[in-house]
């Protein structure tokens with residue numbers, strides 16, 4: 007069919023040039039060249055696909071979809087147009103049509119690895135998890151040396167809590183790419199999940215040898231050697247929460263009976279019944295504290311490392327602004343006497359050491375302001391700070407936290423013990439909620 011791509015004839019080279027312009031964001035030049043090309047070959051299906059890429063560049067999904075439909079109308083059996091339209095539809099939650107097109111593309115081009123990758127992504131964006139897994143497994147069977155498909159499958163299996171099934175795929179990649187960082191990291195996390203300490207140590211050593219100054223490699227090296235690093239690196243936090251953001255509320259609130267933000271909102275409203283206060287929400291996540299609080303007569307500022315969690319929080323339109331930074335940096339860089347309240351719910355379990363947290367929270371609160379935060383409870387017979395092996399989260403000892411708050415200068419410190427901070431592995435996980443008040447000016 008004339009509408010499908012063929013050899014690198016002069017016209018094809020012209021189209022490649024236009025694609026280069028689009029990728030370089032030189033959109034006016036690309037549009038001009040595309041118009042000229044369209045006059046030469048109005049029935050060439052590659053042209054509307056270039057139009058689709060331009061529309062995608064400027065974030066116009068509707069125009070991109072229309073352009074992909076035009077390409078498909080010109081070349082109904084062309085797998086590239088089928089998969090491109092399917093990907094766009096899947097991103098717009100039109101999963102049924104997207105999946106139908108992906109299946110047609112796979113039937114048309116069973117030996118095309120790019121189509122396979124596209125189909126797997128269509129299933130993923132359409133949230134068809136069984137089909138995602140089935141196509142990823144099929145992709146590995148059809149294209150055993152394709153590291154991208156194998157890596158995707160390994161990651162997907164880990165996300166589904168099947169580390170033992172992921173290991174073989176990671177090892178296959180590592181044999182061919184012995185310095186592949188993500189693969190070493192994947193094998194390390196599988197070993198940790200499978201409680202295989204010797205293997206975990208081997209992979210941590212290899213990771214550190216590869217990147218001796220990397221914060222992430224140093225963190226995991228310390229963890230597998232039973233040390234307690236002061237904090238979790240940003241990469242670890244974003245790795246968890248970017249993947250988790252879409253399901254966070256349903257999973258935690260409904261599934262794991264997580265009620266801390268609701269309780270914190272009650273405390274805040276009892277302290278400020280007129281709703282007149284400014285709040286810094288550290289590790290705001292999907293914005294549950296603001297959701298339970300509702301609209302206030304002041305600003306709510308959200309801080310979080312995870313872009314995806316912030317995207318979810320932004321949907322509520324309750325925050326005045328967000329900062330995508332580490333809470334430790336936010337605390338250090340915020341000027342003194344700024345907020346009436348600071349919240350930090352289920353975040354210090356990732357932050358760890360409180361020495362840089364509590365004094366800075368005191369400093370940036372206005373006199374009489376409150377710092378309200380939750381912790382997982384370490385036993386009074388344990389160390390002040392414990393990194394739990396199973397969950398890889400920090401637990402804090404309540405008496406030590408209370409002491410740190412008083413030593414920093416908070417004058418009233420209330421600790422509310424929560425027998426169920428949330429559920430974990432079917433068991434209640436104990437924690438506590440701290441409300442610490444900055445003294446009124448002397």
Ligand SMILES: C[S@@+](CC[C@H](N)C(=O)[O-])C[C@H]1O[C@@H](n2cnc3c(N)ncnc32)[C@H](O)[C@@H]1O
Pocket residue numbers: 243244247266267288289290291292293294295309310311312315331332333334350351352353356357
């Ligand atoms: C379990 S969620 C809790 C979210 C929210 N506070 C709540 O209670 O629903 C933890 C959040 O803290 C963020 N986080 C963890 N460590 C962080 C750090 N050092 N700096 C900024 N955000 C962090 C994560 O990205 C995640 O969104």
